[in-house]
Amino acid sequence: MELLSQFGCYVQVAKDEILKIPEIDLCVGTNEKNNIVEIVENHLNDKIVLEDVFKAPEYSDFGTVTYTEKTRAVIKVQDGCDRFCSYCLIPYARGRVRSRNPENVIKEIKELADNGIKEGVITGIHIASYGKDFKNNYKLIDLLEDVNKIEKIERVRLRFNRAIIDFTRIYRKIFKT
Numbered sequence: 001m002e003l004l005s006q007f008g009c010y011v012q013v014a015k016d017e018i019l020k021i022p023e024i025d026l027c028v029g030t031n032e033k034n035n036i037v038e039i040v041e042n043h044l045n046d047k048i049v050l051e052d053v054f055k056a057p058e059y060s061d062f063g064t065v066t067y068t069e070k071t072r073a074v075i076k077v078q079d080g081c082d083r084f085c086s087y088c089l090i091p092y093a094r095g096r097v098r099s100r101n102p103e104n105v106i107k108e109i110k111e112l113a114d115n116g117i118k119e120g121v122i123t124g125i126h127i128a129s130y131g132k133d134f135k136n137n138y139k140l141i142d143l144l145e146d147v148n149k150i151e152k153i154e155r156v157r158l159r160f161n162r163a164i165i166d167f168t169r170i171y172r173k174i175f176k177t
């Protein structure tokens with residue numbers, strides 16, 4: 001059996017357009033992606049699985065490792081954006097800022113390091129806003145300080161859209177850790 005499905009941002013912002021395409025069997029919004037197996041099993045006859053992304057209360061955690069190369073892993077820590085720049089659809093597709101539980105981030109990076117990964121690239125939709133939705137004032141710098149304590153990981157970079165900043169080099173130079 002074949003199932004043609006559309007996932008993510010475009011479903012979130014243009015579901016009516018996608019629903020007009022008869023060949024598409026299933027549409028799934030941005031916040032439901034990590035439940036894909038369950039969605040396919042349970043909703044095989046439904047055309048669309050989509051929640052109001054602005055009502056998503058917290059970060060939808062994919063668990064360990066979204067993408068890995070031989071020695072480098074990409075670690076997503078945040079979703080959504082509150083900036084609403086006039087030209088950008090991202091807030092409508094990804095919703096408000098939701099930050100990943102730092103304990104899960106640290107756990108993932110430790111697991112990666114234990115498995116020989118040398119470099120972690122921390123990413124998200126608007127990572128400068130990491131922690132904005134937490135009540136304890138824990139921010140991106142706090143996360144980076146905690147990540148910096150993980151001994152086995154040699155390098156941590158931050159990815160802001162196309163720019164990648166080598167955090168460990170800068171941080172260790174400034175704080176001499």
Ligand code: SF4
Nearest residue numbers: 081083084085088090
């Ligand atoms: S993702 Fe970037 S461009 Fe889009 S609304 Fe947020 S800050 Fe603006």
